[in-house]
Amino acid sequence: MEKLYDVIIIGGGPAGLTAALYAGRAKMKTLLFEGEAFGGQIALTTEVENYPGGALNITGPGLVARMAEQAEHFGVELKKENVTDVDFSSKDKKVTTSKGEYFAKSVIVATGANPRKLGVPGEDVLTGKGVSYCATCDGAFFEELPIYVIGGGDTAVEEAVFLAKFGRKVYIVHRRDELRAARSIQDKALNTPNIEVIWDSVVEEISGDGLVERLVLKNVKTGERTEILADEDDGTFGVFVLVGYIPANELLKDKIALDEQGYVPAGEDMKTNVPGVFVAGDLRAKKLRQVVTATSDGALAAIAAEAYVEHEY
């Protein structure tokens, strides 16, 4: 038998790292897989203004780096390996990664969520060719070019402000006639001179030969279509799709119960339908997906895993 951990945590975002911190402090033998792309969604965002106690200028990557450091301080093992399979059918749970197999008495799944796609023609083939889901990754490509941000929530509007530092002009394309983003974020956007909102509009098609060259928008109220073409001098423009998330549940299908949207249902004890398997963070079915709710889930999941290992295992 390989080394048996008390708990294996899958996911290196705020939920997983907080679970690791609590498990580590409880002296559980803890292993966390952060995957190759560490930090979860929050590591891709520029500013985190709504995490209490975080300084106003803290960045997403800065925050998760501190969380990781804190977890390691309490003896948690962090591994940069992508988990490829899980087996929860035995008492000892098996987690397989690109590098090997690991066993634990309990597992906390905190794989989070991935960006939602628009699902329009041209989107897939032009991803990385002008279509992007990560403003901090790809903003710099579009210096002095027009940028279209699709979406109207916190992430979309916040990242539009960030992208306005690069782009000549940033257009927020939103399907409603008002933004959903928090008031303070909206005000920042509306006070940025090179940001304009295109209301009541959705993307119908993206096209181009190897690069984004054309975007077709449809006004949902009038039905009118607008075709946007890249300037001849520019050659291209950016399309940042920031329309929410879908649960990262690929590992879990047929392994634990999911709800209709693909999230893992669990109450405040973070228990899934499989004894010894817990969920935390954006992957859990809940109303508010924020760093602050992710960390709360992580703490509760670690406490629940500790109780399971002590009393039920």
Added chain:
Amino acid sequence: MLELNRENFETEVLKKEGYVLVDYWSPSCEPCKAMMPAIEELAGKYGDKVHFTSLDITKARRVAIGQRVLGLPTIILYKDGEKCEELGADVVSAAAVEEMIRRHTGA
């Protein structure tokens, strides 16, 4: 890994004989930086078969766009200056890069 720039991209990639791997990245791209140690490990392992390089796109944006790279992280394997295969942000990982190297070079 050799750091590329506007001046040496042509000689080190487009005019280079054999296999060249270019890791396109930027300082604000967290997934790029997270993946980099694993790519350096591959450079140690396959360095005799493939010339490993990286390009910070903030220093050579037009070079990257010229290669049709507008998303990060992107890793491209070239042979004799021609693209053999490209791994974009949606599929790239150290494991996928290793698999690509083995498939093309027979390593």
